Amino acid sequence: MNTALIISIAAAVALAVLLRLLKRPWLFVILAAAVLLLGVNIQWVKPALEGVGKELGTNTVLGISAIAMLALLFLKVPVFVAVFGGSLIYFLFNPGINQIIFGQKAVTGTESPSLLAIPFFVCAGTFMNYSGVTNRIMNFCSAITGRMPGGLAQVNVLLSTLMGGLSGSNLADAAMEAKMLVPEMEKQGFSKEFSSVVTAASAMITPLIPPGIAMILYGCIADVSIGKLFMSGITVGGTLCIAMMILVHFISKKRGYLPIRSRALTGAEFWSHLRPALLPLCLPIIIIGGIRLGVFTATEAGAIAILYAILLGLLYRELSLKGILQACRETVCTTGGIMLIVSAASVFSWVLTKERIPQQLTEFIVSICPNKYAFLIAVNIFVLIVGMFIEGNATMIVLVPLLAPIARQYGIDEIQFAMIYIFNNAIGALSPPMGTLMFVTCSVTGCKTRTFMKEAIPFYLLLVALLLLLTFCPPVTTAIVKLTYGG
Secondary structure: OHHHHHHHHHHHHHHHHHHHHOOHHHHHHHHHHHHHHHHHHHHHHHHHHHHHHHHHHHHHHHHHHHHOOOOOOOOOHHHHHHHHHHHHHHHHHHHOOOOHHHHHHOOOOOOOHHHHHHHHHHHHHHHHHHHHHHHHHHHHHHHOOOOOOOOHHHHHHHHHHHHHHHOHHHHHHHHHHHHHHHHHHHHHOOOOOHHHHHHHHHHOOOOHHHOOOHHHHHHHOOOOOHHHHHHHHHHHHHHHHHHHHHHHHHHHHOOOOOOOOOOOOOHHHHHHHHHHHHHHHHHHHHHHHHHHHOOHHHHHHHHHHHHHHHHHHHHHHOOOHHHHHHHHHHHHHHHHHHHHHHHHHHHHHHHHHHHHHHHHHHHHHHHOOHHHHHHOOOHHHHHHHHHOOOOOOHHHHHHHHHHHHHHOOOOHHHHHHHHHHHHHHHHHHOOOOOOOHHHHHHHHOOOOOOHHHHHHHHHHHHHHHHHEEEEEEEOOHHHHHHHOOOO
């Protein structure tokens, strides 16, 4: 037996044992070992695979690649592994394509300077969490909503909106509020199911409020101004916040959920709640204002946000060395996960572009959708369904290069389409069977998913109504952008 083959088999077995010791799923272990074995012996394996690919034809190979990728995603294999796996099948079975391109595209796809905004804003958000900012903003929210029916539930919604301007991560927001607010809500008579649903649903607002990571990713993928997306997010996120607070009001009135307090705060009491939260609440204003006035770019705004968060931590004397190290660790893990998906999707996007899939899809959709509204309804249904099964960042990186050019073909404003797409992704994160927001919240609170879904029905109806509003009323997404940027 060839020496290289023996060594590669031994390395694959060693890798499999290591991954099992790290408690990785068996499917992931087998895939990793197979990829290592294949990579080491590629010079002997590829000619045979290319012969098979030549017999099957390019379209069949591309179809197999897409099916393999979707199958791996449904089997809950890590997203970047699934996308890399589907792309690798295309490269291995397609004669005449050098596999070096696979590595090149995987690397160059992550080299956009705009993508630096992601680790910067993630890092700023984690520093905020370790700087005592969250408690200060929560106290301010309770000052505003304390007399409303369902006072703590109202605090939950408003806190998600304000913290969205600081963290940019909906999962981090949901986990944080599930730990902080849900136990307290239960003590005050709220049901576990209602508390969990409000927490998960309000976390949807986070990617719609600047500096939402979803808006940064979309802007990089579709070449849309991130500053304009941030500006539009103020209106869209604010509308969703107000709508949820109204819904919570009616549900709380019906069920008898009490306010936090019965009397109005005096001016001095309100100021005592506002003063500690004033500096953190200035951060979104600094970010939006700086980008709009051209003082700095979205990427530079992320670096400024980190510096601002550190200064707040030092000012409040709550940011310890342990907190800094923990925040850096969380930043690396979160950013690493996102960038691996970006890298994998860059390879898959190259495959789609080479095979002219966007152009073919555009021609097909234009032929069956008579107008832009029919197209938008089709997109809403499609993205909602896909978002129920696949993580939002993965669907965005694969689908946006396909759908955004078609939207332009119909004359749809790029900002409106971006916010519709991001809103759809946010709903998908809340929806069964694989809604990440639902599972993160339920895992922390101990709520059963069956009762969660039943309790969430009014919120799903509200979200669909708002989605239709964004679809058929463009000014909701574009008016503030045109007002500030002109046009």
